[in-house]
Amino acid sequence: MVSEESPLLATTAHVYDRFTPDQKRWIVFLVSFAGFLPTFVSSTFVPSIPQIAKDLDSTHAVVSLTVSLSILASAIGALVWAAHSSFYGRRLIYLWGVPFLCVGSCGVALSNSLQSLFFWRFVQTFGCAGGMSLGAGVIGDIYKLEERGTAIGVFFGATLLGYAVAPFLGGAATQYWSWRSLHYSIGAWGLLEMLLLYLSFPETSHPGTLGIDKVTRRKRIHISWVNPLSSLWLLRSPNLFAVMFASSLVLISDFVLLVPLAYTIGVRYGITNEAIIGACFLPNGLGNFIGAPIAGRQSDTVLRRWREKRKGVWCPEDRLRATWIGGLFMVPLSIGASGLITTYVGGSIGLALNLLCLFTNGLGVDFVVNPIGSYNVDVVHSRSAEATAAYLASRSLMISAATALVIPSIERIGVAWTNIIAALLAVIGQGLILLTIRYGDSMRASVDVGFSTTENN
Numbered sequence: 001m002v003s004e005e006s007p008l009l010a011t012t013a014h015v016y017d018r019f020t021p022d023q024k025r026w027i028v029f030l031v032s033f034a035g036f037l038p039t040f041v042s043s044t045f046v047p048s049i050p051q052i053a054k055d056l057d058s059t060h061a062v063v064s065l066t067v068s069l070s071i072l073a074s075a076i077g078a079l080v081w082a083a084h085s086s087f088y089g090r091r092l093i094y095l096w097g098v099p100f101l102c103v104g105s106c107g108v109a110l111s112n113s114l115q116s117l118f119f120w121r122f123v124q125t126f127g128c129a130g131g132m133s134l135g136a137g138v139i140g141d142i143y144k145l146e147e148r149g150t151a152i153g154v155f156f157g158a159t160l161l162g163y164a165v166a167p168f169l170g171g172a173a174t175q176y177w178s179w180r181s182l183h184y185s186i187g188a189w190g191l192l193e194m195l196l197l198y199l200s201f202p203e204t205s206h207p208g209t210l211g212i213d214k215v216t217r218r219k220r221i222h223i224s225w226v227n228p229l230s231s232l233w234l235l236r237s238p239n240l241f242a243v244m245f246a247s248s249l250v251l252i253s254d255f256v257l258l259v260p261l262a263y264t265i266g267v268r269y270g271i272t273n274e275a276i277i278g279a280c281f282l283p284n285g286l287g288n289f290i291g292a293p294i295a296g297r298q299s300d301t302v303l304r305r306w307r308e309k310r311k312g313v314w315c316p317e318d319r320l321r322a323t324w325i326g327g328l329f330m331v332p333l334s335i336g337a338s339g340l341i342t343t344y345v346g347g348s349i350g351l352a353l354n355l356l357c358l359f360t361n362g363l364g365v366d367f368v369v370n371p372i373g374s375y376n377v378d379v380v381h382s383r384s385a386e387a388t389a390a391y392l393a394s395r396s397l398m399i400s401a402a403t404a405l406v407i408p409s410i411e412r413i414g415v416a417w418t419n420i421i422a423a424l425l426a427v428i429g430q431g432l433i434l435l436t437i438r439y440g441d442s443m444r445a446s447v448d449v450g451f452s453t454t455e456n457n
Contacts, residue, residue, distance in 0.1 A: 015206050016144045023202075024142050028151060030201050031135035032158035034094060034193055037101065037128045039162025041186060042070055043285075044170030045121075046259075047278045048179040055179075058114055069118055070125040071400040075393035077129025080228040082137065082389030085130070087226045089210055090138050090385070091203045093130060098194040100127025105187035109180040124183075128190075132159065133392055137385025140377040141204040146304055149319065149374040153296015156370055157289050163362075164285020171278025209382065231386035235394060238443040239379065242436045243320070243372045244391045248398040249429030250327055250368045253335040255403045256422040257361060258284060263407065264415050268342050269351045283355045287362020295370035298322045302371075316379040316452070317440035320433050322371045327430030330364025332423035339419025368430070379444075381452040 019027065046067065053063040077097075085093040104124025111117040135155050143151045173182040235241045262277050271277055299322040306318035338357035341350055376391050377384040409418045436443065444451055 035159035043166030047171035073125035081130030133389035157292030160288035167281035291366030326367025
């Protein structure tokens with residue numbers, strides 16, 4: 001077992017020289033294009049819920065259950081695709097997942113009943129669920145440790161752009177076009193993505209590391225059972241569980257602000273147009289888009305600085321030191337202020353201040369989530385896609401449960417107190433990160449899940 005004093009930095013730098021800088025940039029573009037879809041698919045749906053409920057002769061509350069169902073499908077899909085990518089490779093799994101997205105999107109568009117909508121929405125979300133975990137794994141495959149945070153920051157920034165533009169586009173499509181046509185368009189987008197991946201995406205896994213490479217008697221079409229839940233077993237590590245739980249507590253603030261937005265900011269400031277409500281999501285998504293690359297570069301800078309202080313010795317938890325600005329200040333202050341502003345400040349000034357809080361929250365969340373995402377890839381590099389999938393799936397389930405309590409909480413204790421509670425949870429999450437930084441070495445020593453060594457990072 002390695003310790004904090006052990007030089008964990010890889011010596012096999014040649015595996016990162018298989019692709020030229022231009023090829024690496026193209027690969028990042030492709031995985032970002034694929035990673036953009038899950039955020040876009042999930043975020044375009046929320047503004048269209050009232051129209052879908054009307055078309056299917058149902059209620060807002062019942063159709064909203066598809067949001068929780070989608071989160072469940074994302075969690076399951078992330079685990080399935082990541083586990084299989086460690087066995088069959090990244091390229092093949094990308095090409096397996098996209099057809100589910102295309103068929104599911106057409107199924108959603110053709111739905112004439114709630115049962116049909118629920119089923120096809122699950123298929124649609126399941127198909128694109130691997131975008132984030134596979135993308136993080138691919139970047140871990142092609143970039144060195146000191147470059148990885150910046151690359152993951154660019155990837156997260158591009159994928160989180162979906163949160164910026166999707167609600168507006170979803171609201172505009174519902175208001176002026178058709179929610180059914182929107183999902184047909186998503187299916188066509190999936191076909192374009194599959195074509196690009198098929199023609200220009202190479203296999204990025206390190207040679208000899210795939211499970212299928214170790215099969216001695218392989219058939220022409222070899223199918224092996226891969227347990228998708230095995231990724232979750234990585235969370236028995238105190239380090240990985242702590243950063244997952246902390247990330248969830250911080251990210252809940254995003255959902256506390258955004259999920260009830262039509263009933264908080266919309267009602268408080270008299271906004272009823274779906275397209276305008278969707279536009280109110282833009283500042284938060286813009287904050288995500290701008291903050292992700294900045295946070296990624298900052299985490300690389302912090303990692304290098306602390307490595308120099310340790311005279312060349314790498315400690316994985318040093319990257320987490322970049323989270324404090326977001327976790328202690330930007331996130332809790334922005335969500336707490338938004339609750340108070342919504343309650344006590346009316347008119348255009350109140351709306352403008354709320355939009356500023358949404359932007360600041362988007363920035364702050366990135367300063368926490370991005371270094372954690374890079375940390376997961378660093379510390380379990382040989383199973384980076386699986387570690388990311390376990391992290392995302394568990395986080396999604398926690399957020400799904402918390403999201404179900406947001407509107408009831410607002411109805412019972414009000415917007416201000418609900419947001420203050422979310423701010424306190426974010427501070428608790430940052431506290432867990434600080435404990436992981438302080439005791440990371442002993443936490444890693446307590447449970448070894450195959451942490452990165454000098455040979456595989």
